[in-house]
């Protein structure tokens with residue numbers, strides 16, 4: 101559920117009129133709803149009263165520091181995948197003890213910085229990374245808390261580009277390598293094996309694959325416990341899907357009840373790393389219709405948002421709902437919604453029935469996750485502004501880029 105609804109034909113973001121925001125701040129424009137973000141976070145945070153739980157929001161879904169800050173205020177932890185994300189969450193007021201650090205290619209300086217500030221845990225993605233972390237921790241004379249990200253080889257049944265837990269994917273460590281790595285970490289003075297984790301994919305509309313992965317992790321926890329290596333947490337990553345069109349993913353509460361049941365009376369806490377399910381439906385991308393063009397066999401609605409603003413349709417053939425910002429009573433037509441970029445792959449939606457006229461606004465729903473964070477300056481297009489709505493107030497949380505921002509850091513030859 102979100103707080104973007106039409107009231108008397110006008111799209112409202114909470115109590116704020118979206119058409120007025122588009123006039124005032126220009127388009128393309130990302131608009132986020134604070135109440136929606138908070139509601140989605142609480143859906144996780146309140147779902148497991150009888151077990152220690154840490155919700156580490158996956159920063160890559162939407163990394164604006166205002167978004168991170170409002171989640172940090174609610175007590176969220178963070179799942180980061182780079183030194184840049186680490187600095188963002190610190191700027192946003194995150195507690196280092198609630199940060200988990202994932203990613204297959206952590207650098208020496210990133211590991212060092214994370215150790216110095218005292219993060220909760222490294223999610224280790226290869227044997228060589230484990231050895232590297234051990235060496236750095238030894239040099240800094242500290243102990244690195246680690247979790248092995250295993251690859252449970254389960255099929256999440258989602259788009260291949262967002263499947264991450266199959267044996268052909270680059271992520272995680274193969275199950276058969278895990279026991280020896282835990283034994284190594286257990287006897288190493290500078291490593292503290294704290295947990296086990298996986299992240300099998302994204303936009304999962306069925307939690308069966310996640311529960312299959314959990315069973316594999318529990319098996320590993322039990323085996324290690326019998327050797328005297330007691331892990332403190334299990335981290336199932338993110339991945340719960342959202343309704344983009346008509347998908348019906350399980351709610352966090354339904355999913356977490358099943359997880360809790362399987363964990364049973366084992367004394368382990370749960371870590372989750374949701375990104376999309378917190379941020380996607382907390383944001384819209386507002387765009388203006390620039391031109392209508394009748395091609396040989398189809399009509400094109402050329403809008404001012406493009407694949408550089410919202411990459412998901414081009415990258416994953418993803419579909420998102422498109423709605424008029426102000427509903428009109430007139431005849432409809434069917435068109436492909438395309439951007440101004442010089443690529444055939446530059447489309448936002450295909451074959452949609454709309455009745456928008458040139459100069460009017462459309463809202464692309466579910467754009468709060470993997471929207472702005474995947475945006476680029478391709479075709480030298482300044483990146484869009486971002487607004488946060490809080491009731492009837494609108495805050496600019498990122499200014500629209502200027503033309504001088506586009507060439508910042510570049511220089512002519514002498």
Ligand SMILES: *Cc1c(COP(=O)(O)O)cnc(C)c1O
Pocket residue numbers: 158160161179202203299301302303337338339340373374375376377
């Ligand atoms: C991307 C990612 C997530 C978040 O996934 P969502 O599908 O957005 O919930 C969590 N953990 C890791 C390691 C990731 O790479």
